[in-house]
Amino acid sequence: MNTIHHTTTRRRWLQALAATIAASAALSGASLAYAQGHSAQVLRIGYQKYGTLTLLKARGDLEKRLAPQGIEVKWTEFPAGPQLLEGLNVGSIDFGTVGEAPPIFAQAAGADLVYVANQPPAPTAEAIVVPKGSSVRTVADLRGKRVALNKGSNVHYLLVKALEKAGVPYAEVQTVFLPPADARAAFERGAVDAWVIWDPFLAAAEKQLGARVLADGTGLVANHQFYLAARPYATRQPQIVKAVVDELARLDEWAQKRPAEVAALLGPQIGLDPAVAETAARRFAYGITPVTPAVAAEQQKIADAFLQLKLIPKPIRIADALPGTLGVAQAAR
Template sequence: MTKKLAFFLLVIITGLMISCSPQNSSTDGSTEDVIRIGYQKNGPLIILKTLGTLEERLESEGYKVEWNEFQAGPALVEALNADSIDFGRTGNTPPIFAQAANAPFLTVAAGKSKFEGSGILVAEGSSILSLEDLKGKKVSFSKGSSSHYLIVKALESVGLTYSDITPVYLSPGDARIAFEQGQTDAMVVWDPFTSSTQINMGAKLLIDGEGYTTDRDFFIANKEFAKENHEIIDIVLEEIEKSSDWANNNHGELVKMLAPIIDIDEASIEMAVKRRVYGVDSINDEIIKEQQEIADTFYRLDIIPKKINVKEVMDD
């Protein structure tokens, strides 16, 4: 009797656990799987989210899309590491920090280069007319970001070193305030912060990223999820490509979509979208080489604690 009672209780408990499972029930009583996607407002996934086409595509596969917003790439990568999301988009440097911290992820695709919107800004009428003039100046940028890499490569191109400037580590928003108040001499940043500073402050773009950085987007996935859901990852990338094609061919509608989301004026958004191409590239040797150079530079500067081989986490 005791064994029968124990078994009966086990059946009841198991039934309760199943009924309380986090799976999502569809209208026909079946269950749906979920793909949890991390995005940032200033990135290609916000376009896909707003258009809503991925949800339509995955519904037939029995998948539901759960969107999770992040303010910055490092936080998104940490969520991937903590198994809080399955897929996301970030810039070119957070994956390098994640790999150096042994995070379980794969880079499954890359975005197109957007070097034109990344650069070094100086104030209108500034005495800084060339890269050489940055010597001894206060230059702001986000530490460990694509802008950090850009300023290092730009300085080295004219024989200067990192120690020749006074670095001021600030997020784009705080950097803009310091720049406007004259607390810094130059600001290294990316669009639409670059375009907004140019249009609303009359700042001059000393150099853009051409020849220094490609400043690509990267699409990353939790390693286990990527292994078990190749087909779903492929569908997501296909829909990103389709939404990118729409964005490239509908600048007017894109500007009106993004301006209120990012909370930046339409003129600045228009400048930003006109000097970039949205899209998806497969991982290739050139992209691997670009990332390896960033990783090697950050290791040389003691920004990451160990030397890494980026190819180990790039799915080609």
């Protein structure tokens, strides 16, 4: 794709994004209390120790973009996606990034959120790992074993699909639900037999602990990174949401061919040495896109699988959390 066509396509997508988010949210009835009680002069972003939002924070590009409008950007770090979306649901943040599973759990819990965009698949950026001296050699060997993971995170679906492929019923592993820091501690002291985790924690486990990968997402899951907004905020401030996506798109163009520079920025932000940060950076997928019908269908499959396993309490429709009727995706074509 040439530069002019790429720029034109992105401009059309961003224009459609602003319009469809606003229209969709208005139709759904945004919270009046939220609109009255939240200042339009602060954009509150939730981020994790991975992905382009962390880079955007480090570079300060969004602050430069929004400062002339008198808008302050406030960043809040979360240990994982479920906690981040809990923050979005209770109104402590307006925008954030998570993996595939958290928005499904959040939607099932009644969160008023809207999908904004996603990154391309990054299946090697999450994996099931075991200690280097473990006798566990295959996913099938996890039957009856203790497996640590963050409940409702992207790796939750990886575990489901890996066990399914290996012919091991989900109920026949002992899931131990822990956030990344606690899971690593349990993994190091041998309190669990395996750990399902994402980058950069995955890269750190490999480089620092010698953890051995049983299976990553290749052939099992896409592992998209999604950007979501609180629907009331997206209703009131579609142009600010558009500005965030625009800056993320610019950042992606810069980052995709500069893993060493990305690692130099990312390392201090996530508290990891450059080698670990660069491993994570090379496995990340750059190129923010609208949520297409195909990606929405993948999300629906995950939601249906979680319902079947009784991991969520009720059926959900991913379409209910999309901007408009996928007008953004159509406009970008």
